[in-house]
Amino acid sequence: MNRFRKAFLLARELGFSQLAPYATYQMRLRSGAIRRETPARGWKDEIPTFRSRDFQIPLPVVSRYQVKATGIDTGALIGEAESILQGRYRPFGGDPQPLAFDLGQSPLEHWTHYGSVFAGKDIKLTWEPARFTWAYPLIEAYVLTDDERFSEFFWQRFEEFVGTNPVNLGPNWASAQEAALRVLPLLFALKTFKSSPSASDSRMRSLISLLYRSALRILPTLDYARSQNNNHLLSESLGLIMLGTFFSGAHPAARKWLTKGFAAFEHGLQTQIENDGTYSQHSMIYHRMMLQLALIYCGYAQENRRPFLIENRALLCAATQWLAGQVDAATGDAPNLGHNDGTQLLPFGAAGYRDFRPTLQAAGLAFIGRPAFDAGPWDDLPLWLGLPSPDCQPKSSACSSSPNPVIHRVGNQACWGTLRAVNFHSRPAHADQLDVDLWWHGHNIALDAGTYQYNGEPPWDNPFAATCVHNTVTFNGEDQMERVSRFLWLGRADAKVHSQLNPNAVTGKMKVHSDPPIRHTRTLAFLPDKGFTVSDEILPIHKGKPYTADLQWLLPDWSYTLLDHGILLEGEEITIELTIECSHHHHSAQHRAISLIRGGATVAGDIESPIRGWFSPTYNQKKPALSFVFRVSASGEVTLTSHWSISTRASNSR
Numbered sequence: 014m015n016r017f018r019k020a021f022l023l024a025r026e027l028g029f030s031q032l033a034p035y036a037t038y039q040m041r042l043r044s045g046a047i048r049r050e051t052p053a054r055g056w057k058d059e060i061p062t063f064r065s066r067d068f069q070i071p072l073p074v075v076s077r078y079q080v081k082a083t084g085i086d087t088g089a090l091i092g093e094a095e096s097i098l099q100g101r102y103r104p105f106g107g108d109p110q111p112l113a114f115d116l117g118q119s120p121l122e123h124w125t126h127y128g129s130v131f132a133g134k135d136i137k138l139t140w141e142p143a144r145f146t147w148a149y150p151l152i153e154a155y156v157l158t159d160d161e162r163f164s165e166f167f168w169q170r171f172e173e174f175v176g177t178n179p180v181n182l183g184p185n186w187a188s189a190q191e192a193a194l195r196v197l198p199l200l201f202a203l204k205t206f207k208s209s210p211s212a213s214d215s216r217m218r219s220l221i222s223l224l225y226r227s228a229l230r231i232l233p234t235l236d237y238a239r240s241q242n243n244n245h246l247l248s249e250s251l252g253l254i255m256l257g258t259f260f261s262g263a264h265p266a267a268r269k270w271l272t273k274g275f276a277a278f279e280h281g282l283q284t285q286i287e288n289d290g291t292y293s294q295h296s297m298i299y300h301r302m303m304l305q306l307a308l309i310y311c312g313y314a315q316e317n318r319r320p321f322l323i324e325n326r327a328l329l330c331a332a333t334q335w336l337a338g339q340v341d342a343a344t345g346d347a348p349n350l351g352h353n354d355g356t357q358l359l360p361f362g363a364a365g366y367r368d369f370r371p372t373l374q375a376a377g378l379a380f381i382g383r384p385a386f387d388a389g390p391w392d393d394l395p396l397w398l399g400l401p402s403p404d405c406q407p408k409s410s411a412c413s414s415s416p417n418p419v420i421h422r423v424g425n426q427a428c429w430g431t432l433r434a435v436n437f438h439s440r441p442a443h444a445d446q447l448d449v450d451l452w453w454h455g456h457n458i459a460l461d462a463g464t465y466q467y468n469g470e471p472p473w474d475n476p477f478a479a480t481c482v483h484n485t486v487t488f489n490g491e492d493q494m495e496r497v498s499r500f501l502w503l504g505r506a507d508a509k510v511h512s513q514l515n516p517n518a519v520t521g522k523m524k525v526h527s528d529p530p531i532r533h534t535r536t537l538a539f540l541p542d543k544g545f546t547v548s549d550e551i552l553p554i555h556k557g558k559p560y561t562a563d564l565q566w567l568l569p570d571w572s573y574t575l576l577d578h579g580i581l582l583e584g585e586e587i588t589i590e591l592t593i594e595c596s597h598h599h600h601s602a603q604h605r606a607i608s609l610i611r612g613g614a615t616v617a618g619d620i621e622s623p624i625r626g627w628f629s630p631t632y633n634q635k636k637p638a639l640s641f642v643f644r645v646s647a648s649g650e651v652t653l654t655s656h657w658s659i660s661t662r663a664s665n666s667r
Contacts, residue, residue, distance in 0.1 A: 026440060026501070026502075026503060026505075027440075030242070031239075031240050031241070031242055032240070033240075034236040034237070034239040034240040035236070035237070035240030037236045038234065038236040038237040038240060041233075041236070042125065046233075047125065047233050047234060048123060048125050050233040051123075051124065051125075051181045051186075051229070051230060051233055052181060053123050053179070053180075053181050053182055054179050054180055054181065054182065055179075055180035055181065055226055056180075056226065056229055068203075068259060068262075068263075069258045069259055069260075069261055069262060069316065070200050070203065070204050070258075070259060071258065071312050071313055071315070071316035071399075072200065072201060072204050072312070072397070072398075072399065073396075073397070073398070073399035074204075075156055075396060075397055076156070077156055077157045077158075079396055080153065080156060080157055080393065080396065081157070083362065083388075083389070083390055083392040083393045083396060084388070084389055084390050084392075085362060085390040085393050086390065087157055090150060090153055090154060090157070091154045091157060091158065093150040093154075094150040094151050094153070094154030094163055095154075096109060097112065097147055097150055097151060097166065098162060098163070098166050100112050100113075102142065102147035103147075103366075104138070104141040104142065104355070104632075104633065105141060105354070105355025105357075105366070105631045105632040105633055105634070106355055106357050106360070106365065106366025106367075106631050107355070107366065107630070107631045107632075107633065107634045108634065112142055112147060112170065113142065114142060114143065114170070114173050114174045114177045114178065115177055116131075116132070116139065116177060116178075116183055116184070116185075117132060118132065118183075120182075121178075121179065121182040121183035122182065122183070123181060123182060124181055124182065124183065124184070124186040124187040125187075127183070127184045127187040129467070129468040130468055131184040135466050135467065135468035135469055135633070136184055136187070136468060137354065137355075137466075137467065137468065137632065137633070138633065139184050139185065140184070140185065140188070140191050141355070143174060143178070143185045143191065143195065144191065144194050144195060144198070145174075145195050145198040145199060145202070146198055146357065146358070146360065148167055148198045148199075148201070148202050149198060149201070149359075149360055149361065151163040151164075151166060151167050151202075152167075152201055152202060152205045152206075153361070155205060155206065155209070156205065161209060161210060161211060164205075164206045164209040164210075164211040164212070165209075165211040167202055167206060167211075168206070168211045168212065168213075168216050171199075171202075171216070171219070171220065172216065172219070175219055175223060180226050180230075181230065186230060189230055189231045189234045189235070189237070189238065189245075189249050189252075190238070190244075190245045190248050190249055192227045192230045192231055192252065193227065193231055193248045193249045193251065193252025193253075194248055194252075194358065195223075195227065196224060196227055196252050196255050196256060197255065197309065197358060197359075199220060199223070199224060200224075200255060200259065201397075202220075203217075203220060224256060224259060224260075225256075225260065225264075227252065227256060228252070228253060228256040228257075228260075228270055231249050231252050231253055231256075232253070232270075232273075235249060235250075235273070235277065238250070238277075239277070242281065242284060242285060242293070243285065243293060243294050243299070244294065244299050244302050244303060244306070244356075246277060246278075246280075246281045246285075247278060247281045247282075247285070247303060247306045247307075248302075248306060249277075250273070250274045250275075250276075250277035250278040250281065251274065251278055251306050251309060251310055251313075252274070253270045253271070253273055253274030253277075254270075254271060254274035254275060254278060254310065254313050254317075255309070255313060256270055257269075257270030257271030257272075257274055258271065258313055258316060258317060261317075271317060275314070275317075275319055278306075278310055279322065279325060282307065282325050282328055282329070283324065283325065283328070285303070285439075286303070286328040286329070286331070286332050287331075287438060288327075288328070288331060289331055289335070289419045290328070290330075290331030290332040290333070290334055290335030290336075290419070291332075291335060291419055291435075291438075292332060292335075293438075293439035293440070294351065294352065294439075294440075294442060295350070295351045295435070295437075295439075295441060295442040295443070296350060296351030296352040296353065296442050297336075297339065297347050297348060297349065297350040297351060297353070297369075298351075298352065298353045298354065298355075298356050299351070299352060299356070300332065300335070300336055301336065301356075301357075301369060301372050302356045302358060303332065304329070304332060304333065304336065304372055304376045305358045305359045305372055306358070307329050307376075307379075307380075308359070308372075308375050308376065308379055308398055309359075309398075311379050312398060312399060326380060329376070329379075329380040330380045330381050332376075332380075333373065333376040333377060333380050333381060333385075334381075335419065335420065336369065336372070336373060336376070337373055337377075337385060338420030338422060339420060339422075339431065340369050340370070340373060341429075341452050341455060341457075342426045342427075343426075343427065343454065343455035344367075344368075344455045345363075345364060345367070345368035345369050345370040345391075346367045346368070346369070346455075346457065347367070347369050348431060348450040348457075348461050349450075349457075349460065349461035349462070349463040349628075349629075349630070350433070350443075350445075350450075350461060351442035351443055351445075352442050352443075352464055353463045353464040353629065353630075353631060353632065354464055354467065354632045355631045355632035355633070359371070359372070359394055359397075359398075361393045361394040361396070361397045362374075362390050362391045362392065362393030362394045362396075363391075363394075364390070366630075366631050367630065367631075368391075370385070370386060370389075370391040371390075371391040371392075371393060371394035371395075372394065373385040373386070373391075374386055374391045374392060374394065374395055375394045375395045375398055375400055378395055378400045378401060379398075379400055388402075419435075421433070421434060421510050421513065421519045421521065421537075422519075423516065423517050423518060423519055423537055423538065423539040423545075424452075424517070424539040425541075427453075427454050427455075428452065428453050428454065428539070428541075428659075429451075429452050429539070430449060430450060430451040430452065430459070430537055430539060430545055431449070431450045431537075432447065432448075432449055432510070432519050432521050432535065432537045433445055433446060433447060433448040433449075433450075433508075433521075434446065434447060434508035434509060434510045434521035434522075434523070435507070435508060436507045436508070436509060437505045437507055440500075440501065440502070441494065441502045441505060441506075442478065442500075443477070443478040443479075443483065444478060444479060444480040444483075444492040444493040444494050444496070444502060444506065445461075445480065445483045445485065445493075446485065446493055446506050446507075446508040446521075446523050447485045447486070447508055447521050447523060447533060447535045448461065448483040448484050448485045449484045449485070449535075449537055449547055450484070451545060451657065453544075453587060453659050454586070454587065454661065456569070456584065456586070456587060457569070458568065458569060458582075458587075458589060458657075458659070459484050459566055459567065459568070460484075460567040460568065460569065460628050460638055461483065461484070461567070462477040462482045462483070462567060462627055462628055462629060462638075463477055463628065463629035463630065463631075463635075464477055464478075464629055464632060465477060465627065465629040465632070465633070465634070465635045466632070466633060467499060467500075468499075472623055472624050474499055475499045475500070476624040477624065477627070477629065478496070478499075479492055479496075479624070480492045480493045481563065481565065481622070481624075481625065482565070482567065482624055482625060482627075482640070483565070483567075484565060484566055484567055485535070485564075485565070486533060486535075486549050486551065486562050486563065486564050486565075486653070487562070487563045487565070488525050488527040488531055488533075488560055488561065488562055488563075489527050489528065489560055489561055490561065490563070491527055493506040493523075493525060493526075494506045504526065506523060506524075506525070506526070507523065508521050508522060508523035509521065509522055509523070510522075517538060517539040517540075517541070518536060518537065518538040518539070519536070519537050520534065520535070520536040520537075521534070521535050521536075522534045522535075527560065528558070528560075529553045529554060529555040529558040529560060530553070530554040530555070531551060531552065531553050531554065531560065532550075532551075532552040532554065533549065533550070533551055533552075534549070534550040534552070535547065535548065535549050535550075536548045536550075543658065543659070544589075544656070544657040544658045544659040545655075545657040545659075546654060546655065546656055546657065547654070547655040547657070548652060548653070548654045548655075549564060549652065549653040549654075549655075550650075550652050551647070551650065551651045551652070551653070552650050553647075553648070553649060553650070556648070556649050556650075557648055557649070558648060559603075559646065559647070559648045560646075560647060560648070561644060561645070561646050561647075562644070562645050562647065562651065562653070563620070563642050563643070563644050564593065564642065564643045564644075564645075564653050564655070565625075565640055565641065565642045566591060566640075566641045566655065567626075567628065567638050567639070567640055567641075568580070568582060568589075568591070568638060568639040568640075568641055569582070569584065569628075569638060569639070570611065570628075570636065570637045570638050570639060571583055571584045571639075572584075573609075573639060575607070575609065575617055576590075576592065578592050578593050578594070578595075578607070578643075579591045579592030579593055579607075579656075580609070580639075580641050582639075585662075586661060586662050587659055587660065587661050587662065588659070588660050588661075588662070589657065589658070589659050590656075590657075590658040590659075591641065591655060591656070591657055591658075592655075592656045592658075593607075593643040593653060593654070593655055593656075594653070594654040594656065595643075595645055595651065595652070595653055595654075596651070596652045596654070597647065597649065597650065597651045597652070603646050603647065603648070604644075604645065604646040605643070605644065605645050605646075606618055606619060606643075606644045607641070607642070607643055607644075608620035608640075608641075608642040608644065609639060609640065609641055609642075610622060610625040610626035610639075610640040610642070611626045611637050611638070611639055611640070612626050612627060612637035612638075613625065613626055613627065614626070618642070618644075620642050620644065622640075625640035625642075626638055626639060626640040
């Protein structure tokens with residue numbers, strides 16, 4: 014791609030509304046203005062002494078009886094808090110790791126010195142403990158037990174953070190979004206622990222000081238958040254709303270923070286959510302994050318008597334129904350779509366990181382007016398947000414209405430699949446058009462690889478955005494779009510779906526800009542009690558020119574047997590026989606081959622790739638999976654049909 018075409022596509026991709034604030038941010042950054050506005054070790058003005066009644070935290074007071082009434086596993090919750098007391102937490106919702114704030118560097122530079130890597134590692138590994146989400150189990154355990162150890166541990170670690178991260182120095186001040194995301198758990202902790210014996214006057218003053226300086230850190234770089242117009246803008250503007258509310262009775266600038274925060278947040282909702290509920294970042298995790306941020310916004314809007322615009326409520330209602338169409342009812346899990354960087358801002362009531370039910374339950378109550386599910390442990394999040402109990406709502410579910418038309422789903426609640434086909438109106442996350450995700454009785458049997466890392470050493474710099482690791486067809490080894498950076502694609506590849514008249518089948522089409530250009534038509538069909546078929550019709554626009562088509566299925570890491578044209582998988586509860594049928598006209602297909610890659614290592618066949626054969630359930634974690642690839646070399650029309658024959662152990666034993 015020549016530089017003029019690249020510049021044109023870049024301008025079309027981002028638009029003036031994003032390029033202008035980015036240019037402003039870069040000018041102010043390079044001129045030193047931002048550095049002057051965020052001085053090392055903080056600002057000279059002192060925070061006045063506040064009385065407790067000056068604080069405004071519109072979060073409910075929750076009792077142990079209310080928590081227990083949700084049916085949440087209190088033993089597991091207290092056990093998690095006890096693990097944190099031992100200095101272990103779960104970064105990105107994954108496996109336990111040491112909880113520490115020691116950066117290992119001295120002296121620290123001004124935050125503008127730091128980029129995406131710190132101390133030779135992805136900077137997100139440094140940011141994660143500083144988000145303070147590990148405080149939530151301590152907060153809930155304290156409510157349940159009144160055990161002072163939980164409060165004291167929080168205050169000790171808070172003091173450690175403040176001592177090792179001077180204001181505006183070091184990587185934990187490098188992102189205004191990180192400063193904003195710390196605000197929410199700190200406010201929850203302040204609300205819960207302020208009356209405990211551990212909450213000394215000096216500790217309270219230190220926390221209030223950090224909150225105040227967080228607002229001053231967010232303001233100078235809001236142009237960067239505007240240029241991104243994604244979850245950065247929502248989280249940073251919500252930070253201003255929360256801090257503006259907190260200081261509204263005590264600081265003259267607080268009203269300006271509120272005004273700026275509400276305007277930016279509401280603009281973000283209106284420009285980031287499509288009328289059909291699709292979120293601009295094309296990510297399941299970011300979709301959940303957006304809904305969680307919006308839930309907090311609602312409480313603060315009510316506290317500040319800010320009208321909840323009808324159009325914003327309609328967008329959030331559609332976004333709630335979009336998420337509901339993607340969630341597996343048995344597990345609360347959902348496809349690993351798009352960026353998955355471990356963001357879980359409000360873990361209350363979740364059985365694990367990948368449990369979307371608490372967010373759906375709260376969003377159903379807040380934006381639709383009725384719950385998504387019957388009463389259950391997922392009601393813990395609505396409780397902590399002060400939303401009405403599902404028992405007071407109509408019996409109909411917020412998620413039982415007609416399916417969202419942009420969720421191309423077949424099957425039933427227990428066995429289902431989705432076909433991804435999007436007409437992009439915003440920046441794509443992954444080159445994943447016509448990707449298929451399959452679920453069978455709570456098992457995700459056709460996987461989306463996820464993310465793993467953004468900023469690791471190559472190839473671990475956001476590798477799972479590539480087409481070849483998705484459950485679709487890759488032509489000539491090329492991505493569906495041109496990748497120009499870790500997060501930016503040019504030349505959008507759009508797809509569309511035929512009207513879905515048959516509830517058990519859906520067909521999507523796209524034009525692939527390969528050499529030769531190809532029309533790819535994919536049909537996903539559900540066979541009740543049997544499995545699925547996926548048909549890929551490949552039609553070169555210029556016949557006679559050779560091409561290569563790689564059909565990949567990313568499968569769970571189960572016991573397997575390779576077949577002549579497929580693979581047999583045996584899990585603990587189900588057996589899958591996947592076979593590929595290739596049909597073609599005359600001699601258009603000259604060569605067919607099967608490859609199997611597990612955890613980056615080729616087990617069978619000729620395809621070698623370190624990024625294939627992995628599944629990343631959350632950030633910085635990857636587990637082996639099976640990348641089954643059927644390759645065909647052809648020069649004309651070819652149809653590949655994947656037959657998924659699935660049976661449970663119960664049916665096998667009869």
